[in-house]
Amino acid sequence: MATRGRRxxxxxxxxxxxxxxxxxxxxxxxxxxxxAYRRAQRRPWGNWYVVAASREVTSARPLGxxxxxxxxxxxxxxxxxxxxxxxxxxxxxxxxxxxxxxxxRLVCRWHGLALARQQVGxxxxxxxxxxxxxVWVRLDRLGGQEASGQPLVPARPGGGVLDAVTTVIGRCRxxxxxxxxxxxxxxxxxxxxxxxxxRVLQAPAPDPDLPEDQDVFRVEVTFRIAGGVGVPVLAEFSxxxxxxxxxxxxxxxxTGSVVETHATPIGSGRDGVPRTAVIEAVVACSPRPGFAAxxxxxxxxxxxxxxxxxxxxxxDIAYAERRYLLCGREDNA
Ligand code: FES
Ligand SMILES: [Fe+2]
Numbered sequence: 001m002a003t004r005g006r007r008x009x010x011x012x013x014x015x016x017x018x019x020x021x022x023x024x025x026x027x028x029x030x031x032x033x034x035x036a037y038r039r040a041q042r043r044p045w046g047n048w049y050v051v052a053a054s055r056e057v058t059s060a061r062p063l064g065x066x067x068x069x070x071x072x073x074x075x076x077x078x079x080x081x082x083x084x085x086x087x088x089x090x091x092x093x094x095x096x097x098x099x100x101x102x103x104x105r106l107v108c109r110w111h112g113l114a115l116a117r118q119q120v121g122x123x124x125x126x127x128x129x130x131x132x133x134x135v136w137v138r139l140d141r142l143g144g145q146e147a148s149g150q151p152l153v154p155a156r157p158g159g160g161v162l163d164a165v166t167t168v169i170g171r172c173r174x175x176x177x178x179x180x181x182x183x184x185x186x187x188x189x190x191x192x193x194x195x196x197x198x199r200v201l202q203a204p205a206p207d208p209d210l211p212e213d214q215d216v217f218r219v220e221v222t223f224r225i226a227g228g229v230g231v232p233v234l235a236e237f238s239x240x241x242x243x244x245x246x247x248x249x250x251x252x253x254x255t256g257s258v259v260e261t262h263a264t265p266i267g268s269g270r271d272g273v274p275r276t277a278v279i280e281a282v283v284a285c286s287p288r289p290g291f292a293a294x295x296x297x298x299x300x301x302x303x304x305x306x307x308x309x310x311x312x313x314x315x316d317i318a319y320a321e322r323r324y325l326l327c328g329r330e331d332n333a
Contacts, residue, residue: 009231009252009253010225010229010230010231011222011229011230011231011232012228012229013196013197013222013224013228013229013230014197015188015196015197015222018189018192021188021189024185024186024189024198024200025185027185027200027203028183028185028186029203029206031206032203032204032205032206033179033182033183034179034206035204035205035206035207035208035210036182036204036206036215036217036239037175037178037179037182037239038208039204039208039210039212039215039239040178040215040239040240040241040242041242043212043239043240043241043242044145044146044148044152044241045143045145045148045151045152045241045242045243045244046138046143046145046146046147046148046149046150046151046152047138047139047140047142047143047144047145047147047148048129048136048137048138048143048148048150048151048152049067049136049137049138049139049142049143049264050134050135050136050151050244050262050264050279051065051067051072051074051084051135051136051137051264051279052065052074052134052135052167052279053133053134053135053165053167053279053281054082054130054131054132054133054134054135054165055165056135056165057074057075057076057082057130057135058075058076058101059075059076059077059078059080059101059104060101061075061100061101062074062075062096062097062098062099062101062106063075063097064087064095064096064097064098065087065137065277066266066267067137067139067142067264067265067266067267068139068142068265068266068267069266069267069268070086070087070139070142070267071086071087071088071095071096071097072084072085072086072087072126072137072139073085073086073087073096073097073099073106074128074135074137075101075104075106076104077103077104077116078103078104079104081130082128082129082130082135083104083116083117083125083128084125084126084127084128084135084137085106085115085123085124085125085126086123086124086126088123089108089110089113089115089123090113090115090120090121090122090123091108091110091111091113092110092111094108094109094110094111096108096115099115102114104116126138126139127147129150129151131151131153133156133163133165133281133283134153134165134260134262134279134281136151136153138151152240152241154240154244154246154258154260155258156258156260156283157256157257157258157283157284157285159285160285160291160292160295161283161284161285162283162284162285162291162294162295162298162301162302162305163281163282163283163284163302164281164282164301164302164305164306164309165279165280165281165282165306166278166279166280166282166305166306166309166310166313167277167278167279167280168277168278168280168310168313168314168317169266169275169276169277169278170275170276170278170317170320170321171269171273171274171275171321171324172273172274172276172317172320172321172323172324172328173265173274173276173324173328174242174243174263174264174265174276175328176276176319176320176321176323176324176328177243177261177263177276177278177316177320178239178242178243178245178261178263179320179323180316180319180320180323181237181239181245181247181261181316182217182237182239182245184198184200184203184217184219184237185198185200186319187219187221188221190315190316190319191312191315193224193311194223194224194308194311194312195221195222195223195224196221196222196224196230197220197221197222197232198219198220198221198222199219199220199221200217200218200219201218201219201220201234202216202217202218203217204216204217212238212240215238215239216236216237216238217236217237217238218234218235218236218250219234219235219236219237220232220233220234221233221235231252231253231254232252232253233249233251233252233253233254233255234249234250234251234252235247235248235249235250236248236250243262243263243264243265244260244261244262244263245260245261246258246259246260246261247259247261253286254284254285254286256285257282257283257284257285257286258281258282258283259280259281259282259283260280260281260283261278261279261280262278262279262280262281263276263277263278264276264277264279273324274324274328276320278313278316278317280309280313282305282309284305
């Protein structure tokens with residue numbers, strides 16, 4: 001990997017044409033991916049689900065989300081604290097996503113019942129947590145794990161960061177979304193517009209008891225910026241929680257930057273097929289002087305970051321949905 005000179009991280013890409021790349025199927029062992037997925041399912045997560053980007057939750061109007069068929073409503077009080085509760089009014093069931101936010105209360109549109117931090121009949125607020133980029137809600141009845149006071153937020157770079165959150169919905173389970181992220185070998189094949197010269201340097205052994213500090217994929221890859229130029233990096237993928245995959249850049253431009261992919265089950269559609277929300281946060285950092293200017297221009301840059309993430313997920317969701325069609329109906333694991 002070229003590391004010469006910190007001034008110009010961009011390199012001309014010298015890569016074979018797409019069909020002449022070195023095939024990766026022999027290395028992309030389904031047993032390795034499956035074992036990594038299964039190990040992750042045993043990790044604690046305290047019943048916390050990622051439900052939205054922090055920016056999406058405001059004091060101006062409620063936001064409705066679904067988690068495993070449970071309607072959840074989110075809003076903020078006047079101090080900016082996130083509140084959450086069931087999205088069904090306890091009176092006659094009006095959707096609280098349509099309620100009116102009034103100084104930290106939600107006022108139901110049907111008959112004016114006001115809801116906030118207090119339990120009202122069967123309606124009881126859910127614990128909610130805003131980590132600054134994502135909002136999490138704790139649903140103990142669904143999770144069934146030992147509840148934790150706060151979610152286990154993956155380590156993120158400190159200081160000035162540029163973040164963008166993208167949400168896409170797939171017709172599959174979280175399992176297929178996570179397994180897609182635990183298959184780094186598809187990168188340069190399925191996403192040639194974004195990745196070149198991808199090499200998986202290390203994959204975890206398919207050992208059910210592999211220690212967590214060894215449970216990591218190390219990948220050398222060049223991110224394409226445009227056509228024939230890109231930025232080479234070394235990245236690590238790990239799965240710290242059952243439905244969360246973290247990609248961390250450990251060498252090259254943007255070292256310390258992370259991409260957190262959270263797969264939140266929404267519930268089944270009318271067709272009986274499960275839906276999963278992929279909520280992905282890109283948290284970028286850089287010591288370069290130009291990065292300070294990028295932070296100032298964050299509102300302009302964020303849409304471009306989301307566009308790039310959406311383009312990747314267009315293909316990754318197709319991959320995950322295909323895997324669900326082939327395998328999901330039989331194995332209800
Ligand atoms: S349904 Fe909400 S107040 Fe009646
Ligand atoms: Fe992908």
